[in-house]
Amino acid sequence: MDLGQIIYIIAIIAYFIYQASKKKKSMDVPDSGENQPQAPQKGLTFEEILKEIRNAQNPPAAETPRPPMPEPARARPIPPNFPEAKVQQKKRFEPVEEVDDEATYYEGAFGFPAKNNPYQSMANKKFAEPQIKKTPQWESSPKKVNPYAELLKNPKTVREAIIVSEILRPKHF
Numbered sequence: 001m002d003l004g005q006i007i008y009i010i011a012i013i014a015y016f017i018y019q020a021s022k023k024k025k026s027m028d029v030p031d032s033g034e035n036q037p038q039a040p041q042k043g044l045t046f047e048e049i050l051k052e053i054r055n056a057q058n059p060p061a062a063e064t065p066r067p068p069m070p071e072p073a074r075a076r077p078i079p080p081n082f083p084e085a086k087v088q089q090k091k092r093f094e095p096v097e098e099v100d101d102e103a104t105y106y107e108g109a110f111g112f113p114a115k116n117n118p119y120q121s122m123a124n125k126k127f128a129e130p131q132i133k134k135t136p137q138w139e140s141s142p143k144k145v146n147p148y149a150e151l152l153k154n155p156k157t158v159r160e161a162i163i164v165s166e167i168l169r170p171k172h173f
Contacts, residue, residue, distance in 0.1 A: 008053070008057075011053055012049065012050075012053065015049060015053070016049075019043070019044070148164055148168075151164055152164065152165065
């Protein structure tokens with residue numbers, strides 16, 4: 001909470017205390033001049049109190065009177081003997097080109113690529129797939145089968161399979 005909010009809350013509390021003390025004083029002092037029963041005053045609502053405090057903090061700005069609107073200037077007719085002003089022709093902007101060695105060195109560097117690019121002709125060609133020579137050694141040799149795999153898969157060699165599996169099983173000590 002900033003200082004403004006704290007002061008605001010203190011002002012509200014002080015106002016409520018003031019209202020309570022004011023009511024006590026009005027009840028203690030009887031109306032000696034008037035015997036008419038007064039209508040009981042309604043306590044102010046929080047919203048009304050809030051409006052009063054805000055108005056006290058920020059008084060409404062007085063409306064400043066608006067200056068009278070000046071009449072729009074009317075075009076006066078040009079007298080026939082009034083000489084006309086000469087109209088100057090506007091010159092087109094022409095960029096000034098300076099001769100600069102550095103600029104001429106890079107001239108065309110960022111332009112379009114040359115029409116006869118040597119790599120362009122190669123990009124359009126279709127190349128044949130490379131021929132892989134298969135050796136007869138790879139084709140003729142049968143696949144080697146792991147002897148342990150055959151031993152474990154064959155149902156006739158169950159006893160040897162159990163022994164091999166016990167040997168190959170990792171030991172946990």
